[in-house]
Amino acid sequence: MADKNYYTIDPLGKLRCVKCGVPLEKGKAKFLYLDNGFPVELPVCPVCGFVYVPEELALGKVLAVEKALEDK
Amino acid sequence: MIIEERNSTHVYKQLRMLSKEELEQLEGRCVHEQPAYCVAACPLKLDAKALVQAVSQGDFDGARKLYEKIAPFPHILSAGCDAPCGAKCKLAGLGDAVEIRALERAAMAYGQRGKARGILRMKKRKTAAVFGSGLYSFFLAGELNKKAYPVTVFCQEPDLEAYISAEAGFAPAEALAADAALLRETDIVFRFGAGLDRDLVEAQREKFDVLCLSPALYSSLYPAGKAEEALQYDRENRLVTGRPRGVTESAFCAKKAALTVDRLAQNLDPGNTRGEEGPVETRLYTDTSGATALTRVPCQGDYTREEAVQEARRCIQCRCDECIKGCAYLQHYHKFPRVLTREIYNNVSIIMGDHMMNKPINACSLCGQCSVTCPNGYDMGEICHLARQNMVATDKMPLAPHEFALMDMLFSNNEAFLCRPQPGYEACKYVFFPGCQAAAIAPETVKAAYLDLCRRLDGGVALLLGCCGAICDWAGRYELAGQTKDFLDRELAKLGDPVVIAGCPSCKKQLSGHEGLEIVGIWDVLLHLGLPEGAHGLERPAALHDSCGARGDAGTQEAIRSLAKALGVELVDTPYSGDRSPCCGYGGLTAYANREVAGEMTAKCLERSDAAYISYCMACRDRFARQGRESRHILELVYGTDAGAPPDISQKRYNRLTLKKELLWELWQEETKEMKLDFDLRFTKEALRLMDERMILKDDVIAVLEEQRQTGEAIYDADSGLTIARRRIGNATFWVKYTPLEGGGYLVHSAYSHRMQVERRQG
Ligand code: SF4
Ligand code: SF4
Ligand code: SF4
Ligand SMILES: [Zn+2]
Numbered sequence: 001m002a003d004k005n006y007y008t009i010d011p012l013g014k015l016r017c018v019k020c021g022v023p024l025e026k027g028k029a030k031f032l033y034l035d036n037g038f039p040v041e042l043p044v045c046p047v048c049g050f051v052y053v054p055e056e057l058a059l060g061k062v063l064a065v066e067k068a069l070e071d072k
Numbered sequence: 073m074i075i076e077e078r079n080s081t082h083v084y085k086q087l088r089m090l091s092k093e094e095l096e097q098l099e100g101r102c103v104h105e106q107p108a109y110c111v112a113a114c115p116l117k118l119d120a121k122a123l124v125q126a127v128s129q130g131d132f133d134g135a136r137k138l139y140e141k142i143a144p145f146p147h148i149l150s151a152g153c154d155a156p157c158g159a160k161c162k163l164a165g166l167g168d169a170v171e172i173r174a175l176e177r178a179a180m181a182y183g184q185r186g187k188a189r190g191i192l193r194m195k196k197r198k199t200a201a202v203f204g205s206g207l208y209s210f211f212l213a214g215e216l217n218k219k220a221y222p223v224t225v226f227c228q229e230p231d232l233e234a235y236i237s238a239e240a241g242f243a244p245a246e247a248l249a250a251d252a253a254l255l256r257e258t259d260i261v262f263r264f265g266a267g268l269d270r271d272l273v274e275a276q277r278e279k280f281d282v283l284c285l286s287p288a289l290y291s292s293l294y295p296a297g298k299a300e301e302a303l304q305y306d307r308e309n310r311l312v313t314g315r316p317r318g319v320t321e322s323a324f325c326a327k328k329a330a331l332t333v334d335r336l337a338q339n340l341d342p343g344n345t346r347g348e349e350g351p352v353e354t355r356l357y358t359d360t361s362g363a364t365a366l367t368r369v370p371c372q373g374d375y376t377r378e379e380a381v382q383e384a385r386r387c388i389q390c391r392c393d394e395c396i397k398g399c400a401y402l403q404h405y406h407k408f409p410r411v412l413t414r415e416i417y418n419n420v421s422i423i424m425g426d427h428m429m430n431k432p433i434n435a436c437s438l439c440g441q442c443s444v445t446c447p448n449g450y451d452m453g454e455i456c457h458l459a460r461q462n463m464v465a466t467d468k469m470p471l472a473p474h475e476f477a478l479m480d481m482l483f484s485n486n487e488a489f490l491c492r493p494q495p496g497y498e499a500c501k502y503v504f505f506p507g508c509q510a511a512a513i514a515p516e517t518v519k520a521a522y523l524d525l526c527r528r529l530d531g532g533v534a535l536l537l538g539c540c541g542a543i544c545d546w547a548g549r550y551e552l553a554g555q556t557k558d559f560l561d562r563e564l565a566k567l568g569d570p571v572v573i574a575g576c577p578s579c580k581k582q583l584s585g586h587e588g589l590e591i592v593g594i595w596d597v598l599l600h601l602g603l604p605e606g607a608h609g610l611e612r613p614a615a616l617h618d619s620c621g622a623r624g625d626a627g628t629q630e631a632i633r634s635l636a637k638a639l640g641v642e643l644v645d646t647p648y649s650g651d652r653s654p655c656c657g658y659g660g661l662t663a664y665a666n667r668e669v670a671g672e673m674t675a676k677c678l679e680r681s682d683a684a685y686i687s688y689c690m691a692c693r694d695r696f697a698r699q700g701r702e703s704r705h706i707l708e709l710v711y712g713t714d715a716g717a718p719p720d721i722s723q724k725r726y727n728r729l730t731l732k733k734e735l736l737w738e739l740w741q742e743e744t745k746e747m748k749l750d751f752d753l754r755f756t757k758e759a760l761r762l763m764d765e766r767m768i769l770k771d772d773v774i775a776v777l778e779e780q781r782q783t784g785e786a787i788y789d790a791d792s793g794l795t796i797a798r799r800r801i802g803n804a805t806f807w808v809k810y811t812p813l814e815g816g817g818y819l820v821h822s823a824y825s826h827r828m829q830v831e832r833r834q835g
Pocket of ligand 1: 101102394448449
């Protein structure tokens with residue numbers, strides 16, 4: 001299944017889900033905004049499904065894409 | 073309350089912002105692209121302004137190239153041109169016109185001839201014969217040669233030198249020789265010593281497609297001929313000819329004649345599609361205050377290079393940029409209103425694809441300064457405002473640029489809203505309306521002002537703490553603006569429709585849109601009542617910044633000055649004051665939609681003076697103080713209060729709530745429910761700074777943490793040692809990074825948000 005991921009982050013074992021007490025793993029997620037969706041790979045809790053969006057990503061790429069979509 | 077984000081980018085609704093005609097009429101007001109006076113005056117369409125500029129930079133080659141473009145024989149022309157450009161030069165009205173003709177000569181003398189003039193061009197098949205000598209036929213032969221027609225000249229002179237000098241006795245020998253050399257390079261064929269009579273002319277009709285006659289020959293051979301001046305054409309005799317006088321007119325008529333030949337050669341009517349010819353009227357406006365050198369550089373004969381450069385530097389490069397000079401926004405985008413309007417119009421009209429102009433549309437402060445600085449009253453703000461409303465109507469306005477401001481307005485008119493008659497009154501004669509920013513930034517001053525008004529005015533003074541609706545109006549949210557207006561009208565009706573005492577000029581302006589409402593400024597009331605005890609001015613001279621909300625409101629501007637005088641403040645003169653005042657960057661929500669441009673606007677206000685600033689709009693006071701300038705609202709001086717360092721966005725909300733709570737308790741003995749946090753919450757300094765920059769409120773952080781306490785959801789980052797929680801609130805997801813404190817509290821290190829939604833995906 002070779003769908004393109006717009007962004008990939010590997011948690012490298014440094015992130016842990018506080019609730020479930022397990023390490024986050026690289027997992028499939030998607031961003032949704034103004035009728036557009038983008039597949040990404042982000043740190044995800046394998047138990048509860050918490051998807052983590054790091055600060056750099058939110059203020060970098062995510063913000064840039066938001067702005068581009070807003071002006072469509 | 074949540075303002076709903078638009079759902080789709082693919083909305084096919086469209087609303088017309090302006091009709092094509094309205095657009096053209098509007099654009100027509102901007103004279104920026106009108107030709108300079110010298111350029112408009114030249115019948116040959118020389119770009120004299122550019123030529124003078126090239127000379128002023130010592131670029132004689134460039135100058136020469138411009139001149140050669142309009143003159144096949146530039147040496148003789150520049151020796152004898154009447155220079156109508158000079159007569160129309162803007163400097164002629166103030167002193168000496170720029171010596172454009174002398175500069176043309178300098179260009180010819182010191183510039184290198186442009187090369188590649190004779191790239192092999194295919195000669196045209198149609199041919200022309202030119203009879204007679206003199207400037208007109210000489211220039212005409214040259215123009216036709218430039219158009220690549222094979223030309224044959226029939227003249228009675230024996231050789232080229234005699235032919236050239238026939239009517240050019242005014243030109244120095246070098247000029248004649250130089251143009252003779254140019255003539256030799258052409259492939260114009262000469263029949264010297266021709267016996268020029270009517271038979272010879274008529275006999276050539278079979279050999280040539282078009283016949284052209286010199287004015288002298290035309291008069292003698294066809295004395296009854298009626299050549300049309302505009303076309304240089306005698307239809308009856310089928311001759312291209314005319315009766316020009318003088319050097320410049322000959323050159324101009326030769327151009328018209330050459331165009332006629334062109335049309336005839338293509339079997340078109342010579343009157344067809346000729347385009348603009350000759351001198352034009354210009355509507356240009358130019359500020360001449362920058363013109364300092366008003367006397368020409370004297371010259372004996374011709375200018376030296378240096379003299380020419382010096383003379384050219386006197387030129388003020390006439391153009392209109394009155395609007396851009398005063399406006400940081402127009403400077404930022406480097407565009408004139410005419411161009412900007414067209415681009416915005418096109419942006420608003422496209423249905424799908426990138427809307428490149430959304431940013432500029434939302435960056436204008438709608439301040440109206442341009443409508444005053446522009447000699448023709450071009451109001452760019454009105455266009456941006458219309459465009460915003462249009463974007464809202466067609467669901468193309470992104471929420472992100474204005475959401476924070478809109479939510480803040482809703483906060484002002486809900487949680488922080490207060491409307492009460494003065495204790496002891498049911499209906500009041502007055503209502504004090506300080507404005508949302510005053511309550512947010514200087515609550516103590518608002519309180520002092522209200523108590524003072526209650527004390528000194530008869531008939532009862534009600535209090536209305538809220539937003540006038542300017543914010544949603546600026547955002548283009550006209551429906552919300554309508555609702556806000558109705559809401560305020562209902563509240564005012566409950567008070568018995570009192571006279572509004574506005575504390576802010578923008579509120580005053582906004583409320584003046586309510587029918588039947590009487591509004592005065594608190595400054596007017598204070599002038600009438602006199603200053604209260606404790607009022608005192610500044611020890612240092614100060615600059616007065618006029619609020620953009622008071623533009624066109626001479627009464628308010630005057631009242632503030634009288635008030636400053638009464639306070640004993642010495643005001644320093646600044647450029648761009650009164651109606652020409654720039655916006656501080658808050659107006660039009662620029663501060664929310666485009667911080668960069670807003671910052672440039674603030675800087676532009678502050679560059680006018682080094683003094684302390686006094687303003688009468690709390691937003692101006694706040695933005696200047698943020699830049700580290702000593703900045704006071706005039707009411708702070710009147711009431712001897714000092715709002716101090718500018719509050720951050722959370723503090724601004726807290727101030728409004730606290731003011732409401734205090735007044736409710738002190739004046740109306742009503743107690744407000746205290747919302748107490750049941751956990752300890754602290755912020756690092758850096759976190760507070762980031763939150764202000766990212767427009768994240770403490771309330772947002774609290775909401776995230778409250779959810780975290782319930783769900784227990786968070787992640788731990790071993791690298792930073794921080795715990796991170798999140799919550800979706802309204803249209804954004806907020807993230808908070810913290811370290812847990814003992815006893816269940818939080819120390820917040822950072823917070824951030826994004827508008828995109830994130831979901832887990834299967835497969
Ligand atoms: S001031 Fe600006 S808008 Fe007005 S005519 Fe001049 S360039 Fe155009
Ligand atoms: S000042 Fe310069 S640009 Fe203006 S009319 Fe004179 S020559 Fe032309
Ligand atoms: S910011 Fe003010 S002066 Fe500048 S274009 Fe907008 S309304 Fe005109
Ligand atoms: Zn989990």
